[in-house]
Amino acid sequence: MQDHIRDLLHRFQYSEQLKETAAFRILLGGEDPRHVMADLDIHNGYTLRNWVNQYQRKIQTGLFVAPTMTRTQKQDVQALQQRNQELTHLLQDANLLILVLNTMIEVAEQELQIPIRKKSGTKRSQS
Numbered sequence: 001m002q003d004h005i006r007d008l009l010h011r012f013q014y015s016e017q018l019k020e021t022a023a024f025r026i027l028l029g030g031e032d033p034r035h036v037m038a039d040l041d042i043h044n045g046y047t048l049r050n051w052v053n054q055y056q057r058k059i060q061t062g063l064f065v066a067p068t069m070t071r072t073q074k075q076d077v078q079a080l081q082q083r084n085q086e087l088t089h090l091l092q093d094a095n096l097l098i099l100v101l102n103t104m105i106e107v108a109e110q111e112l113q114i115p116i117r118k119k120s121g122t123k124r125s126q127s
Contacts, residue, residue: 022048023055028086
């Protein structure tokens, strides 16, 4: 019985690389999640959605950078074009995040009278 449980646990453990690959195929490649699940032998759609949400948050907060390309991918024109599109989307998302954060800071400073940005010419207090 214990061997059966151990086999089940190992069966549903996925490597970080597989999680990342699955999430990026959906987020950046625009692939259908059902196709990714079938292709990568992922047994649970809920699990896949969690990975996609996790990596989406990492991208939005700037904690994640697109994985580096392999030597073969660098020689493939189509792979380079896809990579260019992925990086363009990441840049657009990063710029949007910067705009949102700057807007939040401006609103906090102007409407809520909360000083956030360091004013030029101010000096540090001596502790």
